[in-house]
Amino acid sequence: MEAAFSYLEQHRERFLDELLALLRIPSISAEQAHIPDMIRCAEWLRIALQKAGLDRAEVMPTAGNPVVYGEKIIDPKGPTLLIYGHYDVMPVDPREAWNSDPFEPEIRNGRIWARGANDDKGQSYMHIKAAEALIRTGTLPCNLKFMIEGEEEIGSSSLERWCAEHAEMLKADLIVVSDTSLLGWETPSITCGLRGLCYLEMEVTGPNQDLHSGLYGGAVANPANVLARLIASLTDAQGRITIPGFYDRVRELSPEEREAFARAPFSESVYKEKIGIRATEGETGYSTLERTGIRPSLDVNGIWGGYTGEGSKTVIPSKACAKISMRLVPDQDYRQIAELFERHIRSLAPDSVSVAIKTLHGGMPYVCPTDLPAYRAAASAMRQTFGCDPLPFYSGGSIPIISTFEKVLGIKSLLMGFGLGEDAIHSPNESYALQNFYRGIETILLFYGHYAETLKSDPI
Amino acid sequence: MEAAFSYLEQHRERFLDELLALLRIPSISAEQAHIPDMIRCAEWLRIALQKAGLDRAEVMPTAGNPVVYGEKIIDPKGPTLLIYGHYDVMPVDPREAWNSDPFEPEIRNGRIWARGANDDKGQSYMHIKAAEALIRTGTLPCNLKFMIEGEEEIGSSSLERWCAEHAEMLKADLIVVSDTSLLGWETPSITCGLRGLCYLEMEVTGPNQDLHSGLYGGAVANPANVLARLIASLTDAQGRITIPGFYDRVRELSPEEREAFARAPFSESVYKEKIGIRATEGETGYSTLERTGIRPSLDVNGIWGGYTGEGSKTVIPSKACAKISMRLVPDQDYRQIAELFERHIRSLAPDSVSVAIKTLHGGMPYVCPTDLPAYRAAASAMRQTFGCDPLPFYSGGSIPIISTFEKVLGIKSLLMGFGLGEDAIHSPNESYALQNFYRGIETILLFYGHYAETLKSDPI
Numbered sequence: 001m002e003a004a005f006s007y008l009e010q011h012r013e014r015f016l017d018e019l020l021a022l023l024r025i026p027s028i029s030a031e032q033a034h035i036p037d038m039i040r041c042a043e044w045l046r047i048a049l050q051k052a053g054l055d056r057a058e059v060m061p062t063a064g065n066p067v068v069y070g071e072k073i074i075d076p077k078g079p080t081l082l083i084y085g086h087y088d089v090m091p092v093d094p095r096e097a098w099n100s101d102p103f104e105p106e107i108r109n110g111r112i113w114a115r116g117a118n119d120d121k122g123q124s125y126m127h128i129k130a131a132e133a134l135i136r137t138g139t140l141p142c143n144l145k146f147m148i149e150g151e152e153e154i155g156s157s158s159l160e161r162w163c164a165e166h167a168e169m170l171k172a173d174l175i176v177v178s179d180t181s182l183l184g185w186e187t188p189s190i191t192c193g194l195r196g197l198c199y200l201e202m203e204v205t206g207p208n209q210d211l212h213s214g215l216y217g218g219a220v221a222n223p224a225n226v227l228a229r230l231i232a233s234l235t236d237a238q239g240r241i242t243i244p245g246f247y248d249r250v251r252e253l254s255p256e257e258r259e260a261f262a263r264a265p266f267s268e269s270v271y272k273e274k275i276g277i278r279a280t281e282g283e284t285g286y287s288t289l290e291r292t293g294i295r296p297s298l299d300v301n302g303i304w305g306g307y308t309g310e311g312s313k314t315v316i317p318s319k320a321c322a323k324i325s326m327r328l329v330p331d332q333d334y335r336q337i338a339e340l341f342e343r344h345i346r347s348l349a350p351d352s353v354s355v356a357i358k359t360l361h362g363g364m365p366y367v368c369p370t371d372l373p374a375y376r377a378a379a380s381a382m383r384q385t386f387g388c389d390p391l392p393f394y395s396g397g398s399i400p401i402i403s404t405f406e407k408v409l410g411i412k413s414l415l416m417g418f419g420l421g422e423d424a425i426h427s428p429n430e431s432y433a434l435q436n437f438y439r440g441i442e443t444i445l446l447f448y449g450h451y452a453e454t455l456k457s458d459p460i
Numbered sequence: 461m462e463a464a465f466s467y468l469e470q471h472r473e474r475f476l477d478e479l480l481a482l483l484r485i486p487s488i489s490a491e492q493a494h495i496p497d498m499i500r501c502a503e504w505l506r507i508a509l510q511k512a513g514l515d516r517a518e519v520m521p522t523a524g525n526p527v528v529y530g531e532k533i534i535d536p537k538g539p540t541l542l543i544y545g546h547y548d549v550m551p552v553d554p555r556e557a558w559n560s561d562p563f564e565p566e567i568r569n570g571r572i573w574a575r576g577a578n579d580d581k582g583q584s585y586m587h588i589k590a591a592e593a594l595i596r597t598g599t600l601p602c603n604l605k606f607m608i609e610g611e612e613e614i615g616s617s618s619l620e621r622w623c624a625e626h627a628e629m630l631k632a633d634l635i636v637v638s639d640t641s642l643l644g645w646e647t648p649s650i651t652c653g654l655r656g657l658c659y660l661e662m663e664v665t666g667p668n669q670d671l672h673s674g675l676y677g678g679a680v681a682n683p684a685n686v687l688a689r690l691i692a693s694l695t696d697a698q699g700r701i702t703i704p705g706f707y708d709r710v711r712e713l714s715p716e717e718r719e720a721f722a723r724a725p726f727s728e729s730v731y732k733e734k735i736g737i738r739a740t741e742g743e744t745g746y747s748t749l750e751r752t753g754i755r756p757s758l759d760v761n762g763i764w765g766g767y768t769g770e771g772s773k774t775v776i777p778s779k780a781c782a783k784i785s786m787r788l789v790p791d792q793d794y795r796q797i798a799e800l801f802e803r804h805i806r807s808l809a810p811d812s813v814s815v816a817i818k819t820l821h822g823g824m825p826y827v828c829p830t831d832l833p834a835y836r837a838a839a840s841a842m843r844q845t846f847g848c849d850p851l852p853f854y855s856g857g858s859i860p861i862i863s864t865f866e867k868v869l870g871i872k873s874l875l876m877g878f879g880l881g882e883d884a885i886h887s888p889n890e891s892y893a894l895q896n897f898y899r900g901i902e903t904i905l906l907f908y909g910h911y912a913e914t915l916k917s918d919p920i
Binding site: 029030031032090091093094097153154155181195197199201206207208209210211212213214215216217218219220221222224225227228229231232233235239275276277278279280281282283288289291292295296297298299300301302303304305306307308309310311312313314315316317320321322323325327350351352353360361395396397398421424425426427428429 | 489490491492550551553554557613614615641655657659661666667668669670671672673674675676677678679680681682684685687688689691692693695699735736737738739740741742743748749751752755756757758759760761762763764765766767768769770771772773774775776777780781782783785787810811812813820821855856857858881884885886887888889
């Protein structure tokens, strides 16, 4: 590993310059206008895999944005890791909230500021650079495969089918994903649970045109008022979701598990200060970390209707809409939850309006057991680079494709991410610290080695 | 009057062409970008008053958009009518819902299609043309003054002060306003009541930035969810507004008044069909006409927050906002209602968010007694042109400045409008029927005469 480490040391600047070039491509998958950027970004990554020394590097079509696939096989019968990442990024609005152009990365205060700096271009790129260091120094300890997709932020809708069609090519002992966060720089962690996601859009239609609120107000159901009523009815005063059957399959943690969870270092006051709130709010009887880690939630992600411009317009809008998503925990199923949601809304909606609901995307919750050999290998690598044992952590986020991998490919995933809460992924001013980027590459290098070793004695 | 009628007959085409030119000016008062159009529109009207034969025609500055003032004094001691109208129009969004350019008027099916065709350019212009016909034929029966403002659609905020400063100039026996509708072409009506208006904007702020709904969802109050909760809590299952004290000053109609009101021709099924709804919805115990005419209402006029673009974004928005307005009835006071609203919201808002409320505009409800000589003169004129007696009607709309006129100038207003419900004022595809435009001018001609006569024997 020493050769690889010294290779990394010699090429630090170039690795960073390359990442900045990758971050300049505005690969926003949610916006149709960026389709050409998706193609450009995939092609850029294909070349990057080639330059890193992989034997095979291809841009492969899917029903949606292409997948970048690469591999380096040193021993067809040896252990194989499949690295998963994504090159698409979130939209950037409100753009005026950014301190610098989201697609013209800047280095300030030891951090890279750009959309995708962490999620997931920065984190995916660490694996490509770890692979390069090992390949170029002739020390690669196992076979490597890369699968970098372009639709993670919009639900990975084409990937399941693509995986099923290429299951043979994708054969591996483990999938490795760096798309999560550490509890803190001083408290490394490995994500052993992810919430699922059920994301819907609801449109309430009243009259067939916008109406004058003076002439009609009081006699005609206002779709925006009805929408507010429907949304309000989805949660109760205890912060619980009121959809009948919603909690039926929620796995309750044992007292021991809750106690272990409570050991994660966490300061409620720092948490509140960082995001500028006076008080947290959530389900009665659970801590903040439990509320985001092991309990489901329901959020309005967007709401709109009527006149939203300057000044006033006295109108009853014809329509009002909301994007609503629920985070799910084991063993909830997003398809069943979508059904329960729709049934509940239909039972509440008055006859004076019509309601249309569509599912935008969904994914299952995921658990990665801490007794998996891969978990132990990752813990060893982190102990070396961070100087302490990582904590197992339940993240509130969702990577819906992870449970799909298990279903379609029969392969477990290890979630070893190097982000930090302050990176503001999905928000304006996303950033990623240089020290996380470099230490991430070191940890990945070590992990590949430990995992290959472990697998020889205890294969899973 | 015959000379004036034949003058009208000879100049029908030109009157219409002039109105179309006026409608081409996009004088949207709610949008700052249109300030130059406001100036241009005021100047256009000044010239129109001059050409109509008035002695004086001026564009007079206010703190906001200018007022166009004109007068023709035939006898300084004789009866004087002050015509009020407005040259500003509502915004046009959603623009894609228009079948033709809102500011390039088209004549189709006997109607003028354009923003402002009815409200209030079309209706104001009828008075200018009635004045022209009377002046040019030497048959003007009374003094006329015109006051056409440019801020009616945004609350007439500069007009009260301007009126107070020009009270002497504005002296008149009666203010005449054509900015309301007829019950129908076969059932003419005179508006004897208007609802007041209290229009507010509410902004709910949670975290100081948009947050990832996976990482934070369940532990942090979502401003869009809270906003929905607050809005939902403003009305109950009986369609009543829950703000404490809201109904304290609402004047209840006597059984006789309700019975008279129920005589207005009205078809619930036609009403529903026209606006495309399966069911009406409103306060329990009142009819549709009562709900819009004599009962207060609360509507969300606009709501927005979070991601409203294409596809999905998993975000907890930092802010969510709504424009909310309440229609008020005698003897509610919009200033007191704004206070009660804010107090109620503050009592409900959780500590996890901040709420800011601002008043965008307000106006008092108004009643014009049917025993006013002006009402009787208008009824006579309508009987001649429509062939039947007009019905007294309570309109749900608001013209906040009307009650201000009474307070500041001490002058009553007559609301003699010629629009129809199908004109879609404030909506896409506003229109005004040519027959209403021409019969309106005839009715106005006759009214001026009857009123001058009446005033000689029974001055009010």
